[in-house]
Amino acid sequence: MPKLFTLGLLALALPAAAQSATSAALPADSIRYWATHLRAGLNANESLLSKNWKSGGTSSLGISLLLNGTARYQRGHHNWNGEADFLYAGQYTQGEGGGYRKTNDRLYLDTKYGYDLTQKWGLFTALNLLSQFAPGYNYADDGYATLISSFLAPGYLTSSFGAEFHPNERFNLRLAPVAPRVTIVRQPDRFRLPADTTIYGVKPGHSTFWQVGFQALAQLEQPLGPNADLKVRYVLFVDYARPRLVDTSHRLDLTLTAKVNTWLNVSLGGIALYDYNQDQGFQYSQNLALGLVFDRTRPANRPK
Numbered sequence: 350m351p352k353l354f355t356l357g358l359l360a361l362a363l364p365a366a367a368q369s370a371t372s373a374a375l376p377a378d379s380i381r382y383w384a385t386h387l388r389a390g391l392n393a394n395e396s397l398l399s400k401n402w403k404s405g406g407t408s409s410l411g412i413s414l415l416l417n418g419t420a421r422y423q424r425g426h427h428n429w430n431g432e433a434d435f436l437y438a439g440q441y442t443q444g445e446g447g448g449y450r451k452t453n454d455r456l457y458l459d460t461k462y463g464y465d466l467t468q469k470w471g472l473f474t475a476l477n478l479l480s481q482f483a484p485g486y487n488y489a490d491d492g493y494a495t496l497i498s499s500f501l502a503p504g505y506l507t508s509s510f511g512a513e514f515h516p517n518e519r520f521n522l523r524l525a526p527v528a529p530r531v532t533i534v535r536q537p538d539r540f541r542l543p544a545d546t547t548i549y550g551v552k553p554g555h556s557t558f559w560q561v562g563f564q565a566l567a568q569l570e571q572p573l574g575p576n577a578d579l580k581v582r583y584v585l586f587v588d589y590a591r592p593r594l595v596d597t598s599h600r601l602d603l604t605l606t607a608k609v610n611t612w613l614n615v616s617l618g619g620i621a622l623y624d625y626n627q628d629q630g631f632q633y634s635q636n637l638a639l640g641l642v643f644d645r646t647r648p649a650n651r652p653k
Contacts, residue, residue, distance in 0.1 A: 382424045384649040390415040392438075392616060392640030407447060413438030413638050415616075423651065426465045433458055436618075437482055438636060446492045453636055454481040455602075455620075456500075461523075463513055473513045473523060475566075479600075480504035480533075496539060503549040503627075504533040507586075509564050520569050528564035530586065531557050532626065550626035558626070562588040577607040591625075598624040606642075614642040 395410045414437050422429040438453035461475035485498035509525035534540070534551045541548060550558035565585040572578045582602045601621040608614050615638070622632040 380651055381647070381649045382422055382651045384421045384423075384647065386417075386419045386646045388415070388417045388642065388644045390614065390616065390640055390642045392638030394638060407442050407444040409440055409442045409447075411438065411440035411452065411638075413453065413636065413640070421649070423649065426471075428463045428465065428471075430461045430463070431459065435482075438638075450488070451483055451485055453618075453620075453634055454483055454485065456480045456482055469514060469516050471513050471515065472511070474508070474510050475523065475525075476506070476508045478504060478506050499535065499539075501533050502535045502537070502540070503551075504535075506531050506533065507564060509566075511564075519571055521567070523564070523566040525564045525566075528562055528586070530560045530562065530564075532560070533557055560586075560588045560590065562586055562590075573605075573607075577605070580604045580606075596625050598626070600624070608642070608644075612641055612643075613639070615639050 390413075392413045392415070393411065396406070396408055398406050398408050414435075416433070416435040418433045420429075420431045434455065434457040436453055436455040437451075439449060439451045441447070441449045457477070457479050459475065459477040461473055463471045463473040465471040480501050480503065481498060482500055484496055484500075486494040487497045488494055507528055507530040509523065509528040511523060511525035511527065513521060513523050515521040532550050534548055534556055537548050537551055537556050538544070540546075541553065545553050547553070550560075552558070563586070565583075567581075567583045569581040570578065571581075580603070584598075584600045586598045588596060599622070601619075603619045603621075605617040606614055607616075617635075617637050619635045620633065623630075624632075
């Protein structure tokens with residue numbers, strides 16, 4: 350019996366001792382508390398038709414550029430996350446009424462500091478910016494283009510303070526009962542027709558619109574087998590000055606990526622948006638592309 354008791358203690362102690370030895374085996378200057386990921390993509394689609402093509406249509410060439418980078422730091426109870434998510438796409442169409450048109454545009458920056466209270470819950474403060482890079486136009490049936498957006502027109506800068514649920518490294522949910530947001534419109538008079546029009550919530554004579562509300566932000570990065578992954582980000586904002594359901598803004602970004610080989614991938618992306626300050630209707634965009642991808646991950650090796 351004493352021998353069995355001793356063997357049982359050894360069986361319990363060996364895994365802990367092995368983990369301690371592994372941690373101790375790492376020199377202090379080789380421990381990485383940072384985990385980083387970078388993905389860059391160049392996608393294209395095209396169609397080429399002869400001038401005597403009887404089925405109709407026009408020749409076109411479309412190109413999209415994607416850059417997404419994340420950095421995560423974890424040490425003890427403290428953590429920091431940063432993300433840059435850029436997307437730009439355009440298409441050139443030949444023929445009458447054709448020319449170059451932007452088809453997608455996203456500029457998203459996010460930084461967050463958190464303090465873990467438990468393994469799954471913590472407190473956080475964050476700041477994020479959402480805008481676009483290039484001018485956007487609304488095209489009439491006769492081809493006439495009206496400017497409706499540009500860089501930081503609008504731009505949404507939101508700070509948030511609250512609690513975060515992070516059950517694993519793939520999913521996190523931020524709940525911020527205090528979330529000041531400012532809508533920025535550079536040179537708003539460019540968009541005012543007539544001159545007394547309110548643009549993206551910004552009234553005449555001003556270039557910003559301030560709100561304080563509740564924000565919820567959920568993010569999921571889910572592998573779908575060895576060669577595919579799904580990335581989803583959903584943002585909800587409720588203005589305390591206008592807490593009605595119809596005045597609540599929602600944005601859903603979704604990207605599905607599948608690797609054909611090391612450098613070639615297929616991507617399906619979509620954005621669903623409802624914002625009463627932009628439009629009273631539901632907005633959406635979708636794109637499907639094939640192209641080149643550069644994908645590199647450097648995991649952390651911090652002791653647990």
